[in-house]
Amino acid sequence: MRVALLARVHLGTVAVLFALTLVACLLVAGLPRAMQGAFDDALRRSLATASAAQADLTVTVTSSSREQDLRERSQFDSLDHQWRRITPAALRSVIASTSQMSAKTSLTPVTGTGGKQYVNLGWLSDADRRVDWVRGRAPGDPGTTRYKGQTIPLLEVGVVEEALSEMGLRIGQTTTLGESGHAAVKIVGTFKAKDPGDRYWQRNADILHVRRILPQGALDFERHITTLTSDAGLSAISGEGRNLSYHWILPIAAGSANAQAAPAVKTAITDFGRVAAVQRTRGVLQTGLTKLLDDFLAALASAQTVMYLVLGGLLAVALGVIVLTTRLLTDRMDHTLALARARGGSLRQVAGAAAALTALAVAPSAVAGYALSFLVPGPVLPIVHVGPVLVVVAGVGFAAARTALAHRTPLHERRDDVASARPTARRITLEALVIVLALAGAYLLRARGLDAAAGQDPFLLLVPVALTLAAALITLRCYPYPLRLFVRLAARGRAAVPFLGLTRAARARSANVLPVLILLPALGVSVFAAVISDGIAGTQRLASWQQVGAPVKVTSEAEIPAAAIARVRAMAGVEQVVPAQTGRVQVGYSSERAEAVAVDVAQWRRVLAGAPVGLPALPDGTALVSPELRGRGTIDVGWQSRMKLGTQGVIESVPGFHDKGKFMIVPLSALVRPAVNVLLIKGDVSLDTLARLLPSATLESQEGALAAIRDDPLTSTVRWTLLVVTVALAGYALVAVVLSLVIGAADRAVAVSYLRTLGLSDRQAQRLTVLEILPMILVTALVGLGLGLGLPSALGPGVDLSSYAGDLPVGDYSLDLLTPSALAAGLSAAAVLGAYAHTAISRRRGLGAVLRVGDLS
Incomplete structure (x- = not known):
């Protein structure tokens, strides 16, 4: 069959299918990239703003004898190469290329002060790049001096200006250290940091500032300062008789981190610490990075949970709308394909023609949407490749399967005047089982909570799907019953239009109302997204007030x-x-x-x-x-x-x-x-x-605290994605309404034409069409709204959004009536406008274009 000719004949439907597929593939491939890019930015920001003690890795080796002392820079470099060699690959990828090495003593008392003053010895591998000498000179080579008849080492050191006044020191002064194993230091100069705000000094605050410590039960403060000595002076610092430790700081390169690798990095930290401890030097790993990653992964898991729920719903609705459009296309081709089948065409040829025409529409648009998704910044995830393929397979596969089933035999005829069969007991039992399992799943999810060990708990992802399916089955089976009540009331009146319109709505076949049920997940997920977004916004405002306690707070x-x-x-x-x-x-x-x-x-x-x-x-x-x-x-x-x-x-x-x-x-x-x-x-x-x-004083404002909460990358990503999904699903819901009107247009035109022969006016035809379509849309809209409002409570502990609301639990899922009213009103308006447009188009057709000879006999 000539697929190009079929495409020209059905150009309008093919164009609609092309546009819907393009948008669906762009959303399915682009949104995950944007989300993952935001997750990466959030992790990098978390690492960049964390303190050095939290983010960096520090390997510490202690010395208690001269044999364990490190006396030369080359020894530090050798051990630095060793630490980097045993670092797991996942951790090595986020570590900066240069290390910061130091040697420091601790609790080194000034002789004769009774433990009131401590002057510790210190060496920094990059002191020449970090400090400027402002008075005196930089330390030189060590020497010796005599103390109580013994020869002790004498080191030249420098201190910060603050230490001179705080601890009564002066340049040129020689001070004896220790109560046993004495050593002496000569203060030869003072220095200041080139950049005191550099993160480097967070690890070396003991060098820049005098620490005042009040021991428990004491009345006087202890004062501690760490001095700086030269590379040559390093050889005179020994762990014999004092507390000496060597440090290798491996800074984290925040820009190279990504959220996907965070679990592997966390595991690598544990492995690195275990391997470092069994080396000959017995290094001890100290870091707060594990806790930092734990907090980030907890917030990320909540974000991913919400994202998977709303994006899964978006994908399902997008596929449903594409399938509806494909059904419309195959319906339009039905007469042509039946004729080809009657003239000897094989089932493979007929089904292949339908599949080829559908592929002609969806394949190029899927490629275009996939290509456009690469304009969205972010890493390429598997869903970026799989999503468009899934859209194409769904559209082409449905077209081939539906055509093959419809044209199994040549010259097939469908009788629209035959009553549909009642559902079998097996089908009713299966539907009841789905409903019971959905309710049981929601109850169990609230009762047991999430399985944290499983990462993304599949139970959490299946329960919303089951609840949506259960709501769809209940709607499909139960909506005719209230309509029949209205039919009885309308039958008592003298007007025929309400009775005829409601009767046709109540007697609609399952195949005719299934397209409208696309509205249910679309509305359910969009309202769920709106509820979650409003809940986060309200809790963020509450958290900002809890943090500050007033519009402005001044603390001194x-x-x-x-x-x-x-x-x-x-x-x-x-x-x-x-x-x-x-x-x-x-x-x-x-x-x-x-x-x-x-x-x-x-x-x-x-x-x-x-x-x-x-x-x-x-x-x-x-x-x-x-x-x-x-x-x-x-x-x-x-x-x-x-x-x-x-x-x-x-x-x-x-x-x-x-x-x-x-x-x-x-x-x-x-x-x-x-x-x-x-x-x-x-x-x-x-x-x-x-x-x-x-x-x-320190100033805080409620507006500033609220802005800080909202500006967090993860928080802004969640709210932005929820907004995009809400708008997209609202658009798909409107498309579903239009498609439901178009799919049933032929059957509706025949019915209206019959009634026009009996004297039905154009205005009555419009009212009849509205009454036929509107009840199902309203019922589905109400059920979808109820489902969206109930999902947050049904999921219960499965959706922990406290990470995006100032660490307060998001429990108030009340929704402003404006959102559901706007959604319901928009869908109803679309249905009414579509009904009026349909009758306006039908009015221009002559009865002979709709009714065949013999239809009125």
């Missing part, structure tokens, strides 16, 4: 002077300022401690007016306590003075301050002399101006 380590508070109150845009004091207080007379916030709760509640968080009233002389402090009646609190406060109530969290542990809110008036260190501000405040007024 020192007391905020009253004059500064007055200047803040006088700022433009400030409506209210609530002062507060925070501190750690004694509970009772024991060692029990709790975090406390002293504030005027009545004023704070006015600041929180209209916010999703709030606080109960707090009368004077009472306190609000955390769940861990409940049931104690009157609480004795030690804070500035002893206070006895009655327990007014229990609160789960204090917005902007505490959400776990032991905490309480007390009235600010209960303090003898409040030392305000927090300001809660309401109003449209300029943060830059506020920062200039309080330069030493």
Whole structure:
């Protein structure tokens, strides 16, 4: 058969199939790439913004004798090559090419200070590139000196300027270290970091700053500083008699990380640590990268769960719409193929012609959609290749199979006036089994939760499919029954159009209503996506208020002077300022401690007016306590003075301050002399101006916290994908409505033509068509909306979206009525407009173009 001629005859349908396939393949191949690219960006951002202690790998080797000492740089380089050689390939791919090596002593006391001052010895492999010497000179070769009749090593060292004033040191001073195994250091210069904000110094903060440590039970602080010595001085640092450790820091190259390899990297870290420990030098691996990857993979698993659900629904609906269009194409070809079959054409030729025409439409468009998907940034996943192939196979395979079944015998004739057979007991049993299994699956998913060990739990992916199929079966079987009730009511009236329209809707065959059921998964998944998106947005706003506790919060380590508070109150845009004091207080007379916030709760509640968080009233002389402090009646609190406060109530969290542990809110008036260190501000405040007024304070805003949550790459990816899928599915739902109108157009035209011979007017024909189509669309739309609204609750613990909502559980899946109303109204409007368009087109046809000779006899 001439496929090109068939394509010209049915050009309109072929063009529609081409466009639908192009869009479907672009979405199926492009969205996964965009998602995976966003996942990679999220991991790289997480690694880049993490502290050095979290992200980098540190191999530590300790020395306790001269035999274990490393005295030359070449020894460090040799061990660095060893660590990199035993690093697993998956981990090696994300490690930077250069290492940072160091040698440091710890807890090296200054002789005669009673453990109050510690001057540790340090060496950095790249100190010459990291520091500038500002006074004196750089350290030189080591020497020896005499101490109590013994010859001890003397090292030349440098310190930061801060150490001179904090620890009473001076350039040129020689200091003896240790209580046994003494050594001496001579301070020959001071230095400063070339870039103090470089991530490098997070690992070496002990060199840049004096650490002040208050031991438990002590009244005076210990002061610790680590000095810098030269490569030559390294030979004089020994682990004999002091705590000496060598470090090889392997920095992570965040730009080379990708989300797909994250599990392999996590496993490689464990393997690397195990292998390093059995080397001759017995290296100990220290890193927070495993915890960082665990947190990322947990958030990624939630994102992938939602993505698989909505993209799976999108693929199913896209395939369904393409199959509907293919059915329309084969229906249009039915007369031609029947004629060819009657003239001796084989079944293979007839089915091959239908498949070839379909392939002519879907194959080029699939290739075009596949090619366009490469304009979307992101890695190429297997679904990018498999998705378009699946679309082509579904379209061509359905065309071949349907044509082969319809033309098994030549000169086939279908009788539209024969009543359809009742479903068999076996079919009813199978459908009931599907419904029971879907409900049981939803119950078990909520009861048992997810199988974390299985990664993507297949149970979670199957339950939504089963629920959608169950809802479709129930709709298909039950929708005629309410319609028959309306038919009986319409039969009592004098108008014939309502009775005829509803009767045709109630008696529609299963084959005629199946196209409309594409609406059910389309609406279900799109509403599910909208519900999830709204739930995330609402919880993000709640989380931002929980994090800050006010539109603007000012926190200071020192007391905020009253004059500064007055200047803040006088700022433009400030409506209210609530002062507060925070501190750690004694509970009772024991060692029990709790975090406390002293504030005027009545004023704070006015600041929180209209916010999703709030606080109960707090009368004077009472306190609000955390769940861990409940049931104690009157609480004795030690804070500035002893206070006895009655327990007014229990609160789960204090917005902007505490959400776990032991905490309480007390009235600010209960303090003898409040030392305000927090300001809660309401109003449209300029943060830059506020920062200039309080330069030493930390500023937080609710809007800033909300923006930070929303700007997270994973969060923005989830919400963006949900929006795209919602729009795409809404479009597919409209296409399904149009296709259902077109597929039944021929049969409907015959019925309307019969009635026109009996005096049916054009307006009555339009109303008849609307009443025939609209009930099924409305029923399916309502079921789809209900399914979408119920899926989040049905999936229960299977969808954990807290990672995208400030670590708060997303449990409020309420949906604004605007979304379902717009979807239902849009579909109904499309059905009505389609019905009017159909009758307008049919009106231009003569009865002879529809009715055959003998049809009216």
